Each structure stands twice: as structure tokens, then as C-alpha cells.
Amino acid sequence: MGYSAPRGTVDILPGQSEKWIKLEQLLRTIAANYNVKEMRTPIFEHAELFNRAVGDTSDVVSKEMYTFQDKKGRYISLRPEGTSGIARAYVENKMYGLPEKLQKVYYMGPMFRYERPQNGRQRQFHQFGVEMLGVESPYVDVECMLMAVTVVEALGLQNVTLHINSLGDNESRDAYREALKDHFRDHLDELCGDCKARFEKNPLRILDCKVDAKHPAMKTAPKTIDYLSESAKNHFDKVCTLLDDLEIDYVIDTNLVRGLDYYSHTVFEIISDDPKLGAGATVGGGGRYNGLIEEIGGPATPGVGFAFGMERLLLALDDEEDEDEDGLDCYIMPLGEEAKDLAMQIIAMLRANGFTCEMDHVSRGLKGQFKSADRFNAHFSIILGEEEVKNEVVNIKCNHDKEQEVVPLENILAHIENHLSGGHEHE
Numbered sequence: 001m002g003y004s005a006p007r008g009t010v011d012i013l014p015g016q017s018e019k020w021i022k023l024e025q026l027l028r029t030i031a032a033n034y035n036v037k038e039m040r041t042p043i044f045e046h047a048e049l050f051n052r053a054v055g056d057t058s059d060v061v062s063k064e065m066y067t068f069q070d071k072k073g074r075y076i077s078l079r080p081e082g083t084s085g086i087a088r089a090y091v092e093n094k095m096y097g098l099p100e101k102l103q104k105v106y107y108m109g110p111m112f113r114y115e116r117p118q119n120g121r122q123r124q125f126h127q128f129g130v131e132m133l134g135v136e137s138p139y140v141d142v143e144c145m146l147m148a149v150t151v152v153e154a155l156g157l158q159n160v161t162l163h164i165n166s167l168g169d170n171e172s173r174d175a176y177r178e179a180l181k182d183h184f185r186d187h188l189d190e191l192c193g194d195c196k197a198r199f200e201k202n203p204l205r206i207l208d209c210k211v212d213a214k215h216p217a218m219k220t221a222p223k224t225i226d227y228l229s230e231s232a233k234n235h236f237d238k239v240c241t242l243l244d245d246l247e248i249d250y251v252i253d254t255n256l257v258r259g260l261d262y263y264s265h266t267v268f269e270i271i272s273d274d275p276k277l278g279a280g281a282t283v284g285g286g287g288r289y290n291g292l293i294e295e296i297g298g299p300a301t302p303g304v305g306f307a308f309g310m311e312r313l314l315l316a317l318d319d320e321e322d323e324d325e326d327g328l329d330c331y332i333m334p335l336g337e338e339a340k341d342l343a344m345q346i347i348a349m350l351r352a353n354g355f356t357c358e359m360d361h362v363s364r365g366l367k368g369q370f371k372s373a374d375r376f377n378a379h380f381s382i383i384l385g386e387e388e389v390k391n392e393v394v395n396i397k398c399n400h401d402k403e404q405e406v407v408p409l410e411n412i413l414a415h416i417e418n419h420l421s422g423g424h425e426h427e
């Protein structure tokens with residue numbers, strides 16, 4: 001009987017995981033640079049959290065969530081995104097009461113959405129996200145955007161543009177919602193069933209519809225930016241000025257609404273025309289969500305954040321030349337059973353001293369073992385045949401300069417250390 005991985009999931013094998021680690025390390029370094037700390041929340045949460053936080057009219061929640069009942073009948077969902085869990089944990093752990101008002105956190109890990117798997121769409125995928133909670137300030141919006149831009153630039157992606165827009169505060173959004181309804185009312189019959197429902201519940205989502213994306217009324221729809229209240233406009237103007245001062249390229253994209261309920265004020269997306277991703281690919285996006293924490297039962301708390309799809313970030317790394325593969329320090333090559341016992345002693349000693357080592361476990365001849373030493377890109381091959389065991393020595397070959405030497409057992413460590421530090425004199 002054979003098993004296959006569930007549809008829409010992939011295995012990350014040795015040889016690929018190195019790229020993931022490299023990406024993760026880069027992201028962690030940038031996070032440290034911005035004083036953003038890691039936060040780890042559960043992979044599953046109560047379904048109700050996502051219904052509430054992401055909104056039950058969103059596709060993510062209404063169509064794509066993996067929800068099931070546990071043995072006690074509780075509705076549990078695999079997380080489809082990271083912000084809701086962070087927000088829940090922020091409230092539950094009373095992080096709003098911490099002396100440092102601005103809490104900056106990041107997460108990375110798997111997310112789950114029941115989507116039709118296709119190029120770039122999986123059912124289990126990974127996101128790296130950042131949330132900055134507790135302070136309502138255009139400076140924090142810009143810090144968030146700057147960090148997102150830093151990530152894509154550090155990955156070497158070309159032709160990156162920051163697209164920004166403002167949805168404004170509640171007052172602006174109410175006015176805008178009405179304007180949208182007025183606009184779409186005459187076209188309701190021509191829109192899909194989902195959009196008809198959105199018209200009443202959340203007309204902003206109509207602009208995000210994939211089915212009706214090409215409807216002419218989409219192009220002529222009113223723009224959020226024309227409905228901003230004075231304070232919302234001031235906030236947005238300051239964001240733009242700060243970006244100008246920092247010489248960050250951006251375009252104001254009035255079609256950008258990011259339909260999730262929790263967004264307000266600034267929203268943004270990072271779009272790259274890098275050929276590695278295909279023209280106009282969205283690498284990630286985010287925005288301000290001042291209503292979210294209150295929505296899930298916490299005190300009114302502003303927040304701003306973004307999320308990147310890590311599979312997409314990885315594509316950016318994919319073409320990069322593999323720099324020197326990290327090789328092993330030593331490959332131990334025993335010939336015969338007795339030699340294997342001694343090899344085990346030697347490998348334990350070398351590892352305890354911090355060297356990366358492997359030994360032959362399949363009792364091959366010299367040729368096969370040398371092939372492995374080669375594949376592992378081992379700096380040293382340590383050969384032990386019957387003779388060596390008898391004489392309590394090993395044969396150490398440096399695979400870089402091809403020098404080979406007979407070394408007494410007690411001198412193995414000194415020999416290797418001496419060789420690595422550049423000294424080649426006989427000990």
C-alpha cells in the first residue's frame with residue numbers, strides 16, 4: 001500500500017531545507033535589526049476567532065478554512081493566517097499592559113487554506129509576518145513598510161514597488177461604504193452571488209472579487225482616498241511624506257483595498273516585476289488594523305502589520321548560485337569490524353570537539369567510501385584499516401591539498417586543528 005502527501009502539501013527534503021534555513025536566518029536577522037521579537041502561537045485556534053477577526057464574509061474564512069470538531073465537540077480551525085492568533089495572544093497575555101507600549105513581533109510558520117492547488121497556491125504554505133501593536137502613528141506604518149521593503153531588497157528581488165492606499169478611519173469608511181453602495185446598486189444584477197451578499201454585509205469586498213474583477217463598474221468605482229476624513233487624510237499625507245524623505249519608491253494605488261474587515265488607514269502591497277516571480281507578482285502585503293484587538297475582546301488598540309508568502313520569497317533565492325555547500329569536517333572510513341568500533345570512538349571524540357563528522361555504516365570498500373567523502377565534501381578523510389588498528393594510528397587525508405599522513409590516535413585532534421589553522425608541520 002502506498003501513501004501520498006495530502007493534495008496541496010509538499011515535502012521539504014534535505015537539499016531544499018537548506019534554502020529554507022537560509023531564508024529564515026535572513027528574516028530573523030532583519031527582525032533583530034528592527035527590534036522585532038519572535039512570537040509563536042498555536043497552529044490551531046477556536047474557529048470563532050477567525051470568524052471574528054478575519055471576518056466570515058471573507059473567502060479565507062467562508063470557503064477555505066480547515067475546520068473540524070474535536071472530541072469534545074469544539075470547533076477548531078487550522079490557522080489560515082497569522083494576525084488573528086497574534087492578536088488573541090496579545091489580549092490573553094495582557095501585552096497591552098506591558099511598560100513598552102509599542103510591541104513589535106514576528107511569526108513564521110505554516111498556514112492552511114483549502115484552495116485549489118496550482119502554481120504558487122498550496123493548501124499548506126508558509127508565511128512570515130510582522131505585527132506592530134499599541135501605537136497609532138504614521139511613523140510606525142512607515143517602519144512596517146520599510147521592513148517589508150528591506151526583506152525583498154535583501155533577497156535581491158528586482159523592480160520592487162510599494163503600492164499604498166488609505167482606507168481611512170471609521171468615519172471615512174462609513175462614507176465610502178455608502179458611496180460604493182450607490183455606485184454598485186445599479187449593477188447588482190450583473191454581479192456574482194457572492195458580490196450580492198457582500199453588497200449588504202461588506203461592499204468593500206466587491207472590489208476584491210475574483211469573479212467580477214473585469215466588470216466595467218470596478219474601474220469606475222469611487223476611490224477610498226476621496227472619502228478620507230481630515231484626520232485620516234493627515235495620517236496618510238504624513239505616511240507619504242515620510243516615505244518621500246526616506247526615498248522609498250511607492251505608488252498610490254487607489255484600487256488597493258485588501259478586503260479584510262480589520263483594515264483601516266494605510267494598506268500596502270509589495271509588487272515585484274522580477275522575472276523570477278513573473279510580472280506584477282504580489283510578494284506580500286499588509287496594513288493598519290485599528291479595530292481588530294477590540295473586535296476580539298481586548299481594549300481599543302491600534303496595530304499595523306504585513307505578511308509575506310515564504311514560498312514566494314524562496315523563489316527569489318532559487319536562482320541564486322549555491323555558495324560553497326557546507327561540507328563535513330571529517331569522513332571516517334573504517335575497513336573491517338574492528339576498525340568500525342574504533343571509528344565510533346573517534347567520531348564521538350571529534351563531534352564532542354565541535355567537528356561535523358560522518359562515518360561509513362555500510363561496510364563498503366575504500367572506493368565506495370571515498371565517493372561518500374566526496375559527496376559530503378569532507379575536508380578530511382580518516383582511514384582506518386586492520387594495520388592502522390593494530391598500530392593504534394589512523395591515516396588522515398586532507399581532501400583539499402591531498403596531503404596524507406599517518407597520525408597516532410592521541411594526536412588526531414591536534415593534527416586536524418593544526419592543519420585547519422594553516423600549520424602543516426609534522427607533530
Ligand code: AMP
Pocket residue numbers: 081113115120121122123124125126127282283284285307308309310311312
Ligand atoms: P494574504 O494573507 O492572503 O494577504 O497572503 C499573503 C501572502 O501569502 C500572499 O501574497 C502569498 O504570497 C501568500 N499566500 C497566500 N495564500 C497562499 C497559498 N494558498 N499558497 C501559497 N502562498 C500563499
